[in-house]
Amino acid sequence: MNYSIRIISGLLFSILLLFGSPSLFSQTATITGQAEGKPHELVRVIIYADQFSKLPETLASTYTDENGNFELTPQIKQTDYAFLAVGLKKGEFYLKPGAEYQFMIPKDTIDKRGSVFDEMPLRFSLKADDGGLNDEIGNFNVAYNTFIYENGNKIYRGYNKQFISDFIEKVDEAYDSVGDEYIRNYVRYSMISLQWVAKMMSSDSVISTWFVNQPVLYHNIQYTEFFSELFQSYFGYQRIFSYSELVDAINNGKGYQAVDELLKRQEDLTADNRLRELIGIFLISKKYFSADVIRDNVIALLREIQQNSKYPENSNVAGNYIVKLQKLEPGTAAPSFSLKDASGKTVSLKELSDKVLLLAFIRSDCKVCLQQMGDLEALRKKFGNKLKMATLVYGKQFQEVVQYAADRNFNWPVLDIGDNILLLEAYNIRAYPTYVIIKPGGMMGMATAPMPDENLDLFIRRYVNEAEKANNAGEH
Numbered sequence: 001m002n003y004s005i006r007i008i009s010g011l012l013f014s015i016l017l018l019f020g021s022p023s024l025f026s027q028t029a030t031i032t033g034q035a036e037g038k039p040h041e042l043v044r045v046i047i048y049a050d051q052f053s054k055l056p057e058t059l060a061s062t063y064t065d066e067n068g069n070f071e072l073t074p075q076i077k078q079t080d081y082a083f084l085a086v087g088l089k090k091g092e093f094y095l096k097p098g099a100e101y102q103f104m105i106p107k108d109t110i111d112k113r114g115s116v117f118d119e120m121p122l123r124f125s126l127k128a129d130d131g132g133l134n135d136e137i138g139n140f141n142v143a144y145n146t147f148i149y150e151n152g153n154k155i156y157r158g159y160n161k162q163f164i165s166d167f168i169e170k171v172d173e174a175y176d177s178v179g180d181e182y183i184r185n186y187v188r189y190s191m192i193s194l195q196w197v198a199k200m201m202s203s204d205s206v207i208s209t210w211f212v213n214q215p216v217l218y219h220n221i222q223y224t225e226f227f228s229e230l231f232q233s234y235f236g237y238q239r240i241f242s243y244s245e246l247v248d249a250i251n252n253g254k255g256y257q258a259v260d261e262l263l264k265r266q267e268d269l270t271a272d273n274r275l276r277e278l279i280g281i282f283l284i285s286k287k288y289f290s291a292d293v294i295r296d297n298v299i300a301l302l303r304e305i306q307q308n309s310k311y312p313e314n315s316n317v318a319g320n321y322i323v324k325l326q327k328l329e330p331g332t333a334a335p336s337f338s339l340k341d342a343s344g345k346t347v348s349l350k351e352l353s354d355k356v357l358l359l360a361f362i363r364s365d366c367k368v369c370l371q372q373m374g375d376l377e378a379l380r381k382k383f384g385n386k387l388k389m390a391t392l393v394y395g396k397q398f399q400e401v402v403q404y405a406a407d408r409n410f411n412w413p414v415l416d417i418g419d420n421i422l423l424l425e426a427y428n429i430r431a432y433p434t435y436v437i438i439k440p441g442g443m444m445g446m447a448t449a450p451m452p453d454e455n456l457d458l459f460i461r462r463y464v465n466e467a468e469k470a471n472n473a474g475e476h
Contacts, residue, residue: 026075029095031060033103033124035068035086042421043070044085047095050313051081051224052282053320068105079133079182081221084122088421091122094137096182099130136183140175144190155198164198189222196230203234204268211275212268218313231279232286240265247292250284256304259284274311281305281314285321299326328428328447334438335426339392339415342402347390347413349442355388356445356463357438361429364395369433370404375452377410382457386464392417394424394432440467 035041041064049055059074059082074095082095086105093101105124128134147167148155155164168191175187192210195201201209207230217223235241241262249258259280263269269276281302288298299322306318326332338348349357360376362369373391380389389412393401398416405414417423427436427447435452437445437459445463450456 026077027097028073029076029097030100031072031074031084031103032101033070033084033105035064035070035105035107037107038064038068038086038105039066040064040419041068041087042085042419043072044083045072045074045095046083046085046090047076047080048221049320050317051219051221052228052278052317053285053324055320055324078219080219084124086122088424089122091124093126093128094130094134094182096130096133099128099133101130102127131180133180133182136178136180137186140171140183140187140190143171155194161198161200164194164200168194185217185220186222189217189220189226193222193226193229196226203230203238206230207234207266208268212272213275216274216278216313218317227278228282231282235279235283246283246287247290250287250297250301251292251294253297256280256301259301274314277305277309277311277314278317281318281321285325288325295329328444330444330446331439332444334436334442334444335423336442337392337420337423339417339420339423341413341415342399342406347415349438352388352390352413353438353440353442355386355440356383356460356467358387358389358449358460359427359436359438360389360391361424361427361432361434361436362391362393362401363432364393364397364401366432370401372433372452373405373410374408376412377408379452379457379460380412383460383464386468387460388412390415392423394421394429437463439463440470 031045033043035043042061043064044061045059046056047059049057059076060072062070062072064070064086076095076097079094079096081092083090083092084103095101103124103126105122126134151163154160171187171191175184178184178187189210192201192206196203196206211227211230235246245262246259249262252258260276263276263280263283269279284298284301287293288295302318302322302325306315306322309315309318328334334349334353336349338346341347358376358379360369360372376389376391380387391401391405391412391414393414394417398414398418402414427434433451435449435456436447437449439445446459449459
């Protein structure tokens with residue numbers, strides 16, 4: 001079976017994944033496989049540090065041998081949703097302590113052009129000795145997706161909901177006797193979200209029955225996706241408190257208690273401090289990119305929860321949100337790198353960042369990327385010694401890019417990303433070319449910056465002026 005199949009996700013349908021019951025001790029899972037035609041390729045097992053922030057965490061990594069074979073032995077405490085990553089392409093599966101997995105990855109699924117993030121996910125065949133976990137989840141996903149495809153309009157618009165009740169009854173009969181709690185919770189919250197979407201259960205009823213004073217399923221993406229959808233909708237449309245009240249509670253500097261008092265207006269939540277705090281973390285984090293909110297205050301509130309929460313899991317979620325929200329934010333440290341130029345000399349971010357620095361991430365077979373190097377030359381001439389530039393090349397035709405630049409006398413570093421592909425993840429590169437502005441001292445300025453023909457020079461000017469003011473202030 002191909003385990004890249006997922007339950008339908010859309011405006012209202014959650015991505016349905018898995019729940020794992022925590023255990024006291026870690027156990028080893030054994031993962032072997034072959035990536036056809038991919039010798040010496042990076043292979044990783046990745047999970048989310050928590051299912052609310054979705055901060056990626058690498059559990060184990062290795063490289064394929066000359067025949068594409070690999071083996072990984074991650075230590076895990078509970079069943080979890082996971083990714084197998086070959087290079088930068090990822091495919092999902094369900095990881096269980098003590099289980100054994102064997103992956104076969106055909107060559108043609110990992111050799112596609114374009115952004116590695118925008119291609120189809122990694123596809124594979126999997127043999128899993130996991131007590132039937134992946135098979136059960138895969139079979140359920142197929143049945144669920146088929147039901148949604150065949151009945152989508154009726155689910156949203158129909159008045160007669162008996163066909164939904166019949167489907168739920170059929171699913172309950174099939175899965176109530178399953179011994180794996182992971183699978184039972186997976187199916188249970190699938191059915192709850194379906195009933196909520198179909199308006200067979202009100203938001204208040206779902207909250208009071210399935211969330212308040214119930215275990216928080218921190219490792220269940222179905223739970224957390226539904227949690228996010230439910231409470232974002234609930235506090236967005238119910239008149240519990242207004243948008244301006246929440247913004248004021250974040251901005252007024254009075255600490256988390258101001259937000260907590262708003263949440264207590266929902267009477268059911270007053271009885272469940274853990275859940276209420278988790279909702280607070282979620283709502284605060286969702287406002288981070290709002291133009292009306294002071295971002296530093298969001299981080300301060302999350303840090304207050306991280307340091308003071310009585311619930312270690314909530315503290316962990318708050319801390320992970322801090323890391324996730326601040327990634328590539330202006331003023332944070334830019335991801336470092338040391339890459340080789342055409343002569344084999346190693347060039348680091350530290351060496352380049354004594355001035356404002358423009359990084360151009362390109363793919364070696366991207367014609368538009370090469371054409372825009374002429375626009376970069378114009379920027380170099382315009383800003384002179386106030387601006388440094390570097391072109392970072394991903395792909396096999398590095399020397400062709402070097403020759404293209406040399407033939408046109410483009411005199412700035414052209415660097416080979418080579419096997420340092422995690423640098424693309426670190427800078428969140430999703431298309432080529434992508435431009436990033438780094439401030440002096442290696443601090444983030446802007447990611448992602450506009451294209452050269454979209455007023456990139458105006459943004460560079462802003463950071464150059466900022467650097468000059470800082471230098472002048474330092475001299476005095």
